[in-house]
Amino acid sequence: TKTTGLNSDSGLTNNDYFDQIHLARQREMSLKEHYKQYADISIIKWMKLNLLDAAYKEYKKVNNYLDFDDMLCEAVEKDSLPDLDVIFVDEAQDLSSLQWRVVNSFKNVDKIYLAGDDDQAIYRWMGADVERFIHYEAEEKVLPKSYRVKKKIQNFAQKIIMVIPEENRIAKDWEPTDEDGIIKYHRKIQGVDLSSGQWLLLARDKYILKDYMEKWCKDI
Numbered sequence: 372t373k374t375t376g377l378n379s380d381s382g383l384t385n386n387d388y389f390d391q392i393h394l395a396r397q398r399e400m401s402l403k404e405h406y407k408q409y410a411d412i413s414i415i416k417w418m419k420l421n422l423l424d425a426a427y428k429e430y431k432k433v434n435n436y437l438d439f440d441d442m443l444c445e446a447v448e449k450d451s452l453p454d455l456d457v458i459f460v461d462e463a464q465d466l467s468s469l470q471w472r473v474v475n476s477f478k479n480v481d482k483i484y485l486a487g488d489d490d491q492a493i494y495r496w497m498g499a500d501v502e503r504f505i506h507y508e509a510e511e512k513v514l515p516k517s518y519r520v521k522k523k524i525q526n527f528a529q530k531i532i533m534v535i536p537e538e539n540r541i542a543k544d545w546e547p548t549d550e551d552g553i554i555k556y557h558r559k560i561q562g563v564d565l566s567s568g569q570w571l572l573l574a575r576d577k578y579i580l581k582d583y584m585e586k587w588c589k590d591i
Contacts, residue, residue, distance in 0.1 A: 388423050391415060396440040397467035397498035443469050447476045456481050463487035463507075467498040485509060489541050490532050505541055513543045521552025560584060565591060 395405035402424055406417055431438065437445070446452050452473070458480055460466070464487040466474065474483070485507060492501040517525070525547040532540070557563055560572075565588070572588070574580045 385423065388415065388420050389427070391420055392424050392427065393440060394498045396444075397469050398500075399468045399472070440469065443473050447472055452477050454479060458483045459486065460484065461486045464489050464492040464501055464504045465494045465497075465499045466504065468500045468503070471500055471503050483509075490535075490543075505539075511541070513545060515544075516546045516548075518548060520547045521550045522547045523552040523554050527554055560587060 391405065391410050392402065394409065395402045398405060398409075400408070402420065403417075406412070406415070406420060410420075430436070431441070455477060458474070458477060460474055460483065463485040477483075485504065487504055489501055489505050492499060492504070495501055520528070560583075572580070572584055574584055
């Protein structure tokens with residue numbers, strides 16, 4: 372569901388409210404409980420959130436629509452998951468509570484492989500239940516070598532990740548590539564000479580790529 376109406380008193384779009392409705396379902400919490408625990412109540416107003424939730428449910432009912440959360444719930448509640456011998460779950464550290472329930476609802480599965488890295492868990496704000504991945508009862512296997520991360524990059528990353536207490540992460544030893552790599556700091560993208568070679572530019576948010584980096588790259 373995509374709406375664009377502005378909430379005149381705060382500048383929020385209705386999407387900000389629908390995000391709360393979606394997150395409550397992904398975390399398998401009541402909307403009220405989620406609102407109290409996670410929402411910024413200084414800008415998200417309960418009355419509007421509650422009214423939008425009721426209107427959204429009625430809209431789906433009248434039009435016989437299902438959203439992604441509905442499909443996950445119905446797959447479990449109506450026992451409509453397929454019979455599979457083996458399941459592979461990639462990026463398992465980013466699964467929400469509802470998605471974990473789907474994974475655990477498959478019946479007669481011989482093996483479930485969970486591929487993930489809790490050190491890359493950056494989607495808790497999107498409802499990811501990282502602790503479920505960390506404490507999942509399974510035979511653990513750490514891949515011993517990266518064929519992408521260079522030595523200096525690994526060293527830099529390890530200094531950051533080791534700040535996390537041991538009880539909140541899975542300890543792991545792995546080797547980087549044989550190359551040293553380079554770390555440089557620039558205040559602006561214009562300070563990087565892209566005139567030769569091949570480059571991969573990453574940005575935290577898509578709008579930065581579209582409105583800034585993408586335009587700049589086309590102009591050089």
